[in-house]
């Protein structure tokens with residue numbers, strides 16, 4: 001995985017597999033603390049404490065019959081390579097919150113990558129899920145709640161051509177504006 | 184800045200067009216989006232497919248994602264399901280091939296054989 005946005009896309013797929021219908025994605029860049037924090041929260045099926053341990057450290061834990069994945073360990077490694085960390089809180093039947101902290105200016109930090117395209121592919125492929133996306137750089141913020149968009153659209157699909165193109169521009173503009181830093 | 188008011192105008196224009204997700208006659212394009220697929224470049228492929236569909240105004244096409252399709256070394260994998268026809272599986276797709284799949288297979292109805300799983304094996 002070469003970009004943090006791709007890890008995010010991957011971790012969100014876990015929330016979708018866990019049957020979440022509300023998923024929050026926060027990307028918080030704090031130049032003073034020199035951190036880039038990613039928080040992915042969902043209201044999916046959650047995990048038991050015992051299972052969670054295996055998920056975070058599949059290589060140090062005794063292998064079970066259950067398949068162990070790569071998504072979370074890769075994300076954890078990417079964060080730890082920058083002096084950061086990954087933490088997961090989860091409760092069966094309630095949901096899961098994955099928090100990864102990266103060293104913002106660390107030389108080994110992967111670029112954030114294409115957040116606009118990442119969120120676009122999620123919004124349009126999973127219309128029935130409410131996504132709450134927040135990208136913050138210091139005090140500047142770009143926030144999208146897909147429920148607001150859905151309320152405007154009614155039963156028109158996010159994939160209707162004009163709607164898709166609007167969403168694509170909307171996300172690109174939001175990200176661009178956020179990245180235009182005051183001199 | 185794009186506004187929700189603008190979206191409302193689009194909505195009013197699009198009213199009457201079908202909601203693809205509930206339409207059994209839609210062409211379905213499915214992209215494998217498990218860790219292996221994403222690492223191999225499935226995200227730009229997904230974006231390219233959707234953008235091409237939107238730009239060509241193909242409102243009978245639904246692009247969706249799925250988990251692991253099971254052949255990691257051939258990712259990114261794209262499946263095309265046209266109602267009444269056999270499923271076609273494209274492998275090692277990139278954004279350029281994705282655009283070609285839309286113009287050839289979806290628009291012109293000609294399977295792009297050289298990118299199919301059969302050609303790769």
Ligand SMILES: Nc1ncnc2c1ncn2[C@@H]1O[C@H](COP(=O)(O)OP(=O)(O)OP(=O)(O)O)[C@@H](O)[C@H]1O
Pocket residue numbers: 010014015018042044045046047055067068069070071072073095096217218219251
């Ligand atoms: N948000 C979540 N809610 C519930 N269970 C989860 C969540 N995230 C992960 N899990 C559990 O942890 C397991 C491991 O996740 P991980 O992303 O590391 O691998 P995976 O999704 O199984 O496979 P892949 O390598 O394709 O990502 C999942 O299979 C799932 O059982």
Ligand SMILES: [Mg+2]
Pocket residue numbers: 010011013014069070071072218
């Ligand atoms: Mg996963």
